[in-house]
Amino acid sequence: MAKYSHISGTTVGLITLQNPPVNALSAAVRQGIVDTVKRALGDAEAKSIVICGQNGIFCGGADIKAFGTPMSGPPLVPMIHAIEAADKPVIAAIEGFALGGGLELALGCHYRIAHSKAILGLPEVTLGLLPAAGGTQRLPRLTGLPAALDLITTGRHISAAEALKLGIVDEVTERSTVDTAVKFALSVAEHMLDARRVSTRPCPCPPHLDALFEEAMLKVRQRTRGAIAPVACIQALQAAATLPYARGMEREKELMGTLFTSGQARALQYSFFAQRAVTKWSMPSGACWDNSRPRPIHKTAVIGLGTMGRGITVSLVQAGFSVVAVEAQEKQLNDSKRAISGMLQRGAQRRGLAPPLDMVTYSSSLQAVADVDLVIEAVFEDAVLKKKVFQQLSAVCKPGTFLCTNTSAIDVDLLASQSRHPELVVGMHFFAPAHVMKLLEVVYGSRSSPEAVATAMNLGKKMGKVGVAVGNCRGFVGNRMLKPYMEQGFFLLEEGATPELVDAALEEFGFAMGLFRMSDLSGIDVGWRIRKEDGLVEPGATGPAARVRQGRRYSPLGDVLCAQGRFGQKTGRGWYSYDNRHEARFDPWLQQFLEDYRSQHGLVARRIDHQEVLERCLYSLINEGFLILEEGIAAGPEDIDVIYVFGYGWPKHRGGPMFYASMVGLTKVLERLEHYHQVHPDVPYLQPCGLLRRLVASGSPPLHKWRGIIKKAHSHL
Structure with a gap:
């Protein structure tokens, strides 16, 4: 809903959006805005209007959960047009964030005041859509086309300072945004509004307009490889540059209609929710790590300062943890000091902060980790070496220290067996470069405690990682599935x-x-x-x-x-x-x-087409994913998809391997696997998994119903 009040002692009407937690533009909120704007315009005492959000947040945009359901309530576009057409100045007081439809609402206001810590953006492209409430038409009229192309095709968030520089907001304040906006509203109460209506402004066009759009199209096609939403965003911005506003809005609506029902939009929205779903996860005992309180971690250690160890150290420091960085070889230790310091300095420079170099202590001795709360072992990927390190850590560390291993394939139970407290041992499989890549596989074995899993997951979250809890097997989830994918590539080379x-x-x-x-x-x-x-x-x-x-x-x-x-x-x-x-x-x-x-080897090369490459590489990988689900190594298809999107470069607009299988059709995946297994009977993993067969026999239910069919009688979790 939206609440209207007349600010006592002033000539300003205040409209407050109320829909926690982010004041999303639900049907009730839109209706509330329509009603309160009408009331404010009819209030003779109110000479100007301020729109703000409850609890320090302006508006997070549309309610994504409502996508795909019948539209109810007032449409967003006419509502924003009515605000822009108002004969009283309307000022948006932006606190927290103004994203998507929230920023489009603000663009329909005559003025915009933002708090210095506010975040703004039009992230619709990340959901397979475009800003369809005038965002593609109004934004370039404020910022110019190059900036609008960047912001809309990437969906990136920007600070209030950058928004001010680009002309999106009129003022940035450190004080109360509402108070500043009210004061501003009083000062512009009698101002003419024609020049403040963004839709009436011409779109500033640089010379060589065609070349600008050609270059933008080339960039997004190289960056997003087949994603249709960024291309549609460029087409909408072309309309802003070349058509009158009303016709540009028609083009925006037409392009949005194509995107809204597309498979890519479904995939990207699925990925959005899957990323959140993987944080809720149960162990076989019924204990949920989300309900198991993680233990507070203050001081950490990283053992081994190769490429991975350096990246993990930087990630920990940037998350606010002090780190004891241990490397036995003196030259490697000195090289690592320089490398880590350089990464921290560059990272701090990008954020406009002082580099936290004093948060890292270097040592060549394991004795230096005696008082830390959590250790991440990142030595060379060798089982004998890692076992030795775990034996030493078990003897050196204080009781209760969590021992984590950054391994991509080695048995976590094997390493836990070297510790006096195997319940405190988990895997933390980072991806290179560790200070950049978002994915973290948290691997636990037969004796890992819920508290240990909770602590590792919570640490990963604080490091800005997307953590996925997985069971213990050779290669865990990601690398285990990668093996048949790689092998099929080798076999295809052999065949021509x-x-x-x-x-x-x-x-x-x-x-x-x-x-x-x-x-x-x-x-x-x-x-x-x-x-x-x-x-x-x-x-x-x-x-x-x-x-x-x-x-x-x-x-x-x-x-x-x-x-x-x-x-x-x-x-x-x-x-x-x-x-x-x-x-x-x-x-x-x-x-x-x-x-x-x-x-x-007596092999005769034959012609191989792209379709065979995709089917053999991708379907073998997907089949391994079904085996992983069947064995309980991953809790659900979302876990696998998040791992592949964030760690292995699976195109986000295709959702992930398991989502892709559901879109292609499980029957087709089954039929093609059966075909290739008949042709290559000496490749066992091409034989369709029992779970895939059961799903097809059950009528190929939608992905969100798979969990009800997955049997975990022999779960490894």
């Missing part, structure tokens, strides 16, 4: 594909990097070392035995490449060749290498 063809298909689907470009970036030798530890690498193997391991098909392509010193970008050669700019280039040597390999 090229790295360029496979990567093009995946990048066209929406991945920022295809399988082989990603492999080169992370280092081909990473997987090679893991395969060596698993006993899969057999140098010198020839004949049929070279392509079989443990009774199933195996491709030694990556092994042979690594044996020749081709590790990817870091060596300048991998699946591609690289120059100093790290740009992947076609390598004639690799083409000849594949031809020789096929000839050596």
Whole structure:
């Protein structure tokens, strides 16, 4: 609702939006605005009007939960037009944030006053939509086209200071925004309003307008790879630049109509809610970490200052934790000091703050961590080394210290067995670079306590991570699913594909990097070392035995490449060749290498199209996801989708692997897996999972009903 009051002793009417927690523009709020604006305009004593929000928040925009339900209440566009057409000055007093429809409401006012800590933005594109209450038409009339293109196509939030610089707000205050707005309202009560109605202003157009939009279109297509909402945003802004306001509004409405019912909008809105759903999670005992109080953490430690350890240290410090950073090798320790200090200084500079360098204490001795509350071990990914570190930590740390391991695949139970308190051991699998990547897999084993899980999840949240609690198995969720995806890429090369063809298909689907470009970036030798530890690498193997391991098909392509010193970008050669700019280039040597390999193993190259690449790579990954759900390693499909969107580059506008499977149709996924398993019976993971079969037999229910069918009799959680 919206409440109207006449401010005593003034000629100002005050409209207060009331819909906690963010004053979303529900049907009741819109009706309240219509009614109170009408009342204020009819109030003879009120010469001007201030619109504010309850509890220090202006307006968070539309109620996303109402998307997809029949529209009720007054439409937003006529409501905003009525405010703009008012014959009394209307001032928006922006506190907290004005986002989406909330900012569009403010743009319809004649003046805007913002608190210095307020946040503004039009984030609709992140939900697969565009600002459809005049945002694409009014904003460029205030800011100019280049700034509007940036803000609307990215959906990024901006500070009040930047909003003032761009001309979005008229004044920024450190004091009470409402009091400042009331004082301002008194000063403009008699002002003419024609020039203050944004919709009547011309849209300032820079020279070479066509080139501006062409460049913007190229940027969003490169950045978002197949997402339709950013493209529609540009088209709406083109209308603002080239059409009268009324026709621009018609174009905005038309484009929004196309987006609103699109599969991409559904995927992005699903992803929005999935990110929140993964924070609510139960253990097999019935204990919910969300209801288990995390223990307060004040002092932390990071063991091992390689690339991951440095990033974790920076993340902890930026979250306000003091860190004891331990590295046994003196040269590595000194290099790490410089690297961490540099990252902290650059981060502080971006935020306009002083670098918190004094929050890190460096040491070469584990004894330095004796009094910390939580340790994150980040040494080299070697089970023997990690076991030794856990033995030492168990002896050094005070009772009750949480021992966390940043491992991408090693058994958490194995490491917990080295501790005197295995219930305090959990995995915290960060993703590189750890101070940038949002995903955190919190892995717990058979003896991890709810308190330990709660503490790790809470720590991740404070570090700005999207934490997902997962069970303990080889590779956990993300890397376990990545294995069949990678293997299918190798098999496709054996059968006639090229790295360029496979990567093009995946990048066209929406991945920022295809399988082989990603492999080169992370280092081909990473997987090679893991395969060596698993006993899969057999140098010198020839004949049929070279392509079989443990009774199933195996491709030694990556092994042979690594044996020749081709590790990817870091060596300048991998699946591609690289120059100093790290740009992947076609390598004639690799083409000849594949031809020789096929000839050596009696393989005849055949034509492979993009559809086969997508089906084999993606459906094998999805099938592994169903196995993970069946085994209880992940609590639900949302967990898997959040992991893949935030950690593995799955295109957000496709929702995640499990959402994508539901959109494609589970029956189709099942049929294609059955087909490929018949063609490749020596690849066991192509055999459709029992859970997938049960879901199809149950009529392929919508994704939110899968949990009712998932059986967890043998849950690993």
